[in-house]
Protein backbone atom coordinates (compact mmCIF):
# COMPACT_ATOMS: atom_id res chain seq x y z
CA UNK A 452 0.00 0.00 0.00
CA UNK A 453 1.15 3.53 -0.79
CA UNK A 454 0.57 6.83 0.97
CA UNK A 455 -0.71 9.27 -1.66
CA UNK A 456 0.31 12.90 -1.25
CA UNK A 457 -0.93 15.83 -3.34
CA UNK A 458 1.41 18.76 -3.90
CA UNK A 459 1.15 21.90 -5.99
CA UNK A 460 2.01 21.33 -9.64
CA UNK A 461 3.23 24.91 -9.81
CA UNK A 462 3.00 27.94 -7.58
CA UNK A 463 4.50 29.27 -4.39
CA UNK A 464 4.45 25.97 -2.45
CA UNK A 465 5.77 23.68 -5.16
CA UNK A 466 9.49 24.16 -4.57
CA UNK A 467 9.30 24.12 -0.76
CA UNK A 468 7.17 20.96 -0.80
CA UNK A 469 9.55 19.04 -3.05
CA UNK A 470 12.59 20.28 -1.15
CA UNK A 471 11.05 19.03 2.12
CA UNK A 472 10.39 15.57 0.65
CA UNK A 473 13.96 15.49 -0.66
CA UNK A 474 15.34 16.41 2.77
CA UNK A 475 13.23 13.59 4.22
CA UNK A 476 15.33 11.29 2.06
CA UNK A 477 12.52 10.57 -0.41
CA UNK A 478 13.71 10.12 -3.99
CA UNK A 479 11.35 11.16 -6.77
CA UNK A 480 11.94 11.11 -10.47
CA UNK A 481 11.85 14.72 -11.54
CA UNK A 482 9.95 14.79 -14.79
CA UNK A 483 7.87 17.96 -15.06
CA UNK A 484 5.27 16.38 -17.33
CA UNK A 485 4.57 13.35 -15.16
CA UNK A 486 1.70 14.23 -12.84
CA UNK A 487 1.89 11.04 -10.79
CA UNK A 488 5.24 9.83 -9.50
CA UNK A 489 6.11 6.99 -7.14
CA UNK A 490 9.09 7.41 -4.82
CA UNK A 491 11.65 4.67 -5.32
CA UNK A 492 12.72 4.39 -1.66
CA UNK A 493 9.55 5.12 0.37
CA UNK A 494 5.96 3.86 -0.11
CA UNK A 495 4.80 7.26 -1.29
CA UNK A 496 3.04 8.38 -4.44
CA UNK A 497 3.05 12.06 -5.34
CA UNK A 498 0.25 13.70 -7.33
CA UNK A 499 1.07 17.08 -8.85
CA UNK A 500 -2.22 18.98 -8.91
CA UNK A 501 -3.64 22.43 -9.39
CA UNK A 502 -3.55 24.18 -6.05
CA UNK A 503 -7.25 24.97 -5.79
CA UNK A 504 -8.26 21.35 -6.62
CA UNK A 505 -6.16 19.75 -3.88
CA UNK A 506 -8.55 19.91 -0.86
CA UNK A 507 -11.29 18.24 -2.91
CA UNK A 508 -8.98 15.41 -3.96
CA UNK A 509 -8.07 14.74 -0.34
CA UNK A 510 -11.69 14.89 0.80
CA UNK A 511 -12.66 12.46 -2.00
CA UNK A 512 -9.88 10.06 -0.88
CA UNK A 513 -8.11 10.29 -4.23
CA UNK A 514 -5.12 11.50 -2.23
CA UNK A 515 -4.57 10.77 1.48
CA UNK A 516 -2.64 13.87 2.50
CA UNK A 517 -1.48 17.11 0.90
CA UNK A 518 0.87 20.02 1.32
CA UNK A 519 -1.14 23.22 0.98
CA UNK A 520 -1.32 26.68 2.50
CA UNK A 521 -3.59 27.28 5.50
CA UNK A 522 -5.21 30.02 3.40
CA UNK A 523 -6.40 27.44 0.87
CA UNK A 524 -7.63 25.10 3.60
CA UNK A 525 -9.69 27.92 5.14
CA UNK A 526 -11.13 28.95 1.79
CA UNK A 527 -11.97 25.40 0.72
CA UNK A 528 -14.08 24.83 3.85
CA UNK A 529 -13.22 21.11 3.66
CA UNK A 530 -13.17 19.09 6.88
CA UNK A 531 -9.45 18.28 6.69
CA UNK A 532 -7.05 18.38 9.61
CA UNK A 533 -3.69 20.11 9.82
CA UNK A 534 -1.31 17.37 10.97
CA UNK A 535 1.86 19.45 10.74
CA UNK A 536 2.66 23.08 10.10
CA UNK A 537 5.74 23.42 7.91
CA UNK A 538 7.07 26.93 8.52
CA UNK A 539 7.56 27.92 4.88
CA UNK A 540 5.49 29.98 2.41
CA UNK A 541 4.38 32.26 5.19
CA UNK A 542 1.92 34.91 4.05
CA UNK A 543 -1.27 36.61 5.19
CA UNK A 544 -4.67 37.22 3.70
CA UNK A 545 -5.30 40.92 4.01
CA UNK A 546 -7.58 43.75 3.04
CA UNK A 547 -5.91 46.49 1.01
CA UNK A 548 -7.10 49.81 -0.37
CA UNK A 549 -5.62 52.41 -2.76
CA UNK A 550 -2.66 54.15 -1.14
CA UNK A 551 -4.30 57.58 -1.29
CA UNK A 552 -7.41 56.37 0.59
CA UNK A 553 -7.71 58.00 4.01
CA UNK A 554 -8.41 54.77 5.89
CA UNK A 555 -9.53 55.62 9.44
CA UNK A 556 -8.16 52.37 10.95
CA UNK A 557 -11.70 51.26 11.62
CA UNK A 558 -13.03 48.18 9.91
CA UNK A 559 -16.47 49.84 9.67
CA UNK A 560 -15.05 51.88 6.78
CA UNK A 561 -15.69 48.79 4.61
CA UNK A 562 -19.48 49.04 5.09
CA UNK A 563 -21.07 49.51 1.68
CA UNK A 564 -17.74 49.11 -0.15
CA UNK A 565 -16.99 46.77 -3.06
CA UNK A 566 -14.20 44.23 -2.49
CA UNK A 567 -12.50 42.09 -5.14
CA UNK A 568 -11.07 38.75 -4.05
CA UNK A 569 -10.26 35.16 -4.95
CA UNK A 570 -11.12 34.26 -1.34
CA UNK A 571 -14.89 34.87 -1.18
CA UNK A 572 -15.59 32.31 1.56
CA UNK A 573 -12.90 33.48 3.95
CA UNK A 574 -13.73 37.11 3.28
CA UNK A 575 -17.48 36.75 3.76
CA UNK A 576 -16.94 34.81 7.01
CA UNK A 577 -14.63 37.58 8.26
CA UNK A 578 -17.04 40.36 7.27
CA UNK A 579 -19.94 38.55 8.93
CA UNK A 580 -17.93 38.16 12.17
CA UNK A 581 -17.13 41.88 12.10
CA UNK A 582 -20.70 42.82 11.20
CA UNK A 583 -19.65 44.54 7.99
CA UNK A 584 -21.95 44.69 5.00
CA UNK A 585 -19.74 44.89 1.89
CA UNK A 586 -20.16 43.67 -1.67
CA UNK A 587 -17.84 40.83 -2.71
CA UNK A 588 -16.67 40.52 -6.32
CA UNK A 589 -15.07 37.15 -6.90
CA UNK A 590 -12.28 37.14 -9.45
CA UNK A 591 -9.81 34.34 -9.97
CA UNK A 592 -6.54 36.26 -10.40
CA UNK A 593 -4.78 39.62 -10.78
CA UNK A 594 -6.98 40.90 -7.98
CA UNK A 595 -4.68 43.86 -7.33
CA UNK A 596 -5.76 45.52 -10.54
CA UNK A 597 -9.44 45.78 -9.48
CA UNK A 598 -9.32 49.16 -7.68
CA UNK A 599 -7.29 50.69 -10.54
CA UNK A 600 -9.90 49.80 -13.14
CA UNK A 601 -12.83 50.92 -11.04
CA UNK A 602 -14.11 47.43 -10.24
CA UNK A 603 -13.70 47.70 -6.48
CA UNK A 604 -12.87 50.04 -3.58
CA UNK A 605 -10.48 47.53 -2.05
CA UNK A 606 -9.21 43.98 -2.32
CA UNK A 607 -8.70 40.92 -0.17
CA UNK A 608 -5.65 38.96 -1.27
CA UNK A 609 -2.50 37.19 -0.16
CA UNK A 610 0.42 39.36 0.90
CA UNK A 611 3.89 38.00 1.36
CA UNK A 612 6.61 40.60 0.70
CA UNK A 613 4.02 43.31 0.02
CA UNK A 614 5.65 44.00 -3.32
CA UNK A 615 2.58 43.29 -5.46
CA UNK A 616 0.48 45.69 -3.38
CA UNK A 617 3.16 48.35 -3.59
CA UNK A 618 3.57 48.00 -7.35
CA UNK A 619 -0.17 48.43 -7.78
CA UNK A 620 -0.52 51.53 -5.59
CA UNK A 621 -2.29 49.71 -2.73
CA UNK A 622 -1.74 49.58 1.04
CA UNK A 623 -2.53 46.78 3.48
CA UNK A 624 -5.01 47.89 6.16
CA UNK A 625 -6.36 44.75 7.90
CA UNK A 626 -5.08 41.18 8.28
CA UNK A 627 -7.74 38.48 7.99
CA UNK A 628 -5.61 35.40 8.56
CA UNK A 629 -1.99 34.30 8.76
CA UNK A 630 -0.92 31.33 6.74
CA UNK A 631 1.96 28.94 6.19
CA UNK A 632 2.41 25.65 4.35
CA UNK A 633 1.08 22.63 6.22
CA UNK A 634 0.41 18.92 5.82
CA UNK A 635 -3.32 18.20 5.81
CA UNK A 636 -5.09 14.85 5.99
CA UNK A 637 -8.57 13.40 6.13
CA UNK A 638 -9.91 12.73 9.61
CA UNK A 639 -9.50 8.99 9.27
CA UNK A 640 -7.04 7.04 7.17
CA UNK A 641 -6.78 3.26 6.85
CA UNK A 642 -4.46 1.99 9.63
CA UNK A 643 -1.74 1.03 7.16
CA UNK A 644 -1.77 4.49 5.56
CA UNK A 645 -1.91 6.12 9.00
CA UNK A 646 1.26 4.21 9.90
CA UNK A 647 2.96 5.47 6.74
CA UNK A 648 1.86 9.01 7.57
CA UNK A 649 3.40 8.69 11.05
CA UNK A 650 6.64 7.51 9.46
CA UNK A 651 6.66 10.46 7.08
CA UNK A 652 5.81 12.92 9.87
CA UNK A 653 8.68 11.55 11.97
CA UNK A 654 11.07 12.44 9.15
CA UNK A 655 9.45 15.82 8.50
CA UNK A 656 9.74 16.78 12.17
CA UNK A 657 13.42 15.80 12.21
CA UNK A 658 14.04 18.05 9.19
CA UNK A 659 12.05 20.96 10.65
CA UNK A 660 13.86 20.73 13.99
CA UNK A 661 17.20 20.77 12.19
CA UNK A 662 16.25 23.82 10.13
CA UNK A 663 15.85 25.83 13.30
CA UNK A 664 19.24 24.91 14.75
CA UNK A 665 22.98 25.23 14.16
CA UNK A 666 25.80 23.05 15.40
CA UNK A 667 28.45 25.03 17.26
CA UNK A 668 32.02 24.03 18.04
CA UNK A 669 34.42 26.20 20.00
CA UNK A 670 37.59 26.15 22.02
CA UNK A 671 37.63 27.44 25.57
CA UNK A 672 40.07 27.66 28.48
CA UNK A 673 39.09 25.10 31.12
CA UNK A 674 38.49 27.77 33.76
CA UNK A 675 35.78 29.30 31.54
CA UNK A 676 33.89 26.08 30.81
CA UNK A 677 31.13 26.57 33.40
CA UNK A 678 30.34 30.04 32.14
CA UNK A 679 30.32 28.88 28.50
CA UNK A 680 28.15 25.83 29.22
CA UNK A 681 25.62 28.09 30.93
CA UNK A 682 25.27 30.04 27.70
CA UNK A 683 24.97 26.92 25.50
CA UNK A 684 21.87 24.83 26.10
CA UNK A 685 22.52 21.79 23.84
CA UNK A 686 19.98 19.03 23.13
CA UNK A 687 20.78 17.52 26.53
CA UNK A 688 23.94 19.34 27.57
CA UNK A 689 27.10 20.38 25.71
CA UNK A 690 29.84 17.85 24.86
CA UNK A 691 33.27 18.71 26.29
CA UNK A 692 36.49 17.16 24.99
CA UNK A 693 40.05 18.00 26.02
CA UNK A 694 42.29 19.63 23.42
CA UNK A 695 45.89 18.46 22.88
CA UNK A 696 46.98 21.76 24.45
CA UNK A 697 46.75 21.49 28.23
CA UNK A 698 44.16 23.67 29.98
CA UNK A 699 41.91 23.95 26.91
CA UNK A 700 38.78 22.08 25.83
CA UNK A 701 36.57 21.83 22.78
CA UNK A 702 32.87 22.41 23.43
CA UNK A 703 30.18 21.09 21.03
CA UNK A 704 26.50 21.95 21.15
CA UNK A 705 23.44 22.93 19.13
CA UNK A 706 21.81 26.34 19.30
CA UNK A 707 18.57 27.81 17.99
CA UNK A 708 18.95 29.78 14.78
CA UNK A 709 17.02 32.68 16.35
CA UNK A 710 19.45 33.00 19.30
CA UNK A 711 22.48 32.62 17.10
CA UNK A 712 24.07 36.10 16.89
CA UNK A 713 23.33 37.11 20.43
CA UNK A 714 24.77 33.87 21.76
CA UNK A 715 27.95 34.20 19.69
CA UNK A 716 28.60 37.62 21.26
CA UNK A 717 28.14 36.18 24.75
CA UNK A 718 30.42 33.22 23.97
CA UNK A 719 33.20 35.49 22.70
CA UNK A 720 32.86 37.70 25.75
CA UNK A 721 33.14 34.59 27.95
CA UNK A 722 36.48 33.64 26.35
CA UNK A 723 35.49 31.25 23.56
CA UNK A 724 37.83 31.06 20.57
CA UNK A 725 37.79 29.44 17.12
CA UNK A 726 34.01 29.30 17.01
CA UNK A 727 32.66 27.14 14.15
CA UNK A 728 28.98 27.15 13.20
CA UNK A 729 27.63 24.39 10.97
CA UNK A 730 24.24 23.47 9.56
CA UNK A 731 22.40 20.51 11.08
CA UNK A 732 20.76 18.08 8.66
CA UNK A 733 18.33 16.19 10.93
CA UNK A 734 17.53 16.15 14.65
CA UNK A 735 15.97 13.04 16.18
CA UNK A 736 14.85 13.81 19.71
Ligand code: PRP
Nearest residue numbers: 463592608609610611612613614615616
Ligand atom coordinates in the same frame (compact mmCIF):
# COMPACT_ATOMS: atom_id res chain seq x y z
C1 PRP B 1 -0.04 35.93 -4.52
C2 PRP B 1 -1.07 37.02 -4.35
C3 PRP B 1 -0.33 38.25 -4.75
C4 PRP B 1 1.11 37.93 -4.47
C5 PRP B 1 1.57 38.63 -3.22
O1 PRP B 1 -0.08 35.42 -5.78
O2 PRP B 1 -2.22 36.79 -5.14
O3 PRP B 1 -0.54 38.53 -6.11
O4 PRP B 1 1.21 36.53 -4.28
O5 PRP B 1 2.93 38.37 -2.94
P1 PRP B 1 3.91 39.56 -2.53
O6 PRP B 1 3.31 40.26 -1.37
O7 PRP B 1 5.22 38.87 -2.18
O8 PRP B 1 4.06 40.45 -3.71
P2 PRP B 1 0.65 34.05 -6.11
O9 PRP B 1 1.99 34.35 -6.72
O10 PRP B 1 0.68 33.13 -4.94
O11 PRP B 1 -0.25 33.44 -7.23
P3 PRP B 1 -1.83 33.45 -7.34
O12 PRP B 1 -2.10 34.66 -8.17
O13 PRP B 1 -2.13 32.16 -8.02
O14 PRP B 1 -2.41 33.55 -5.97
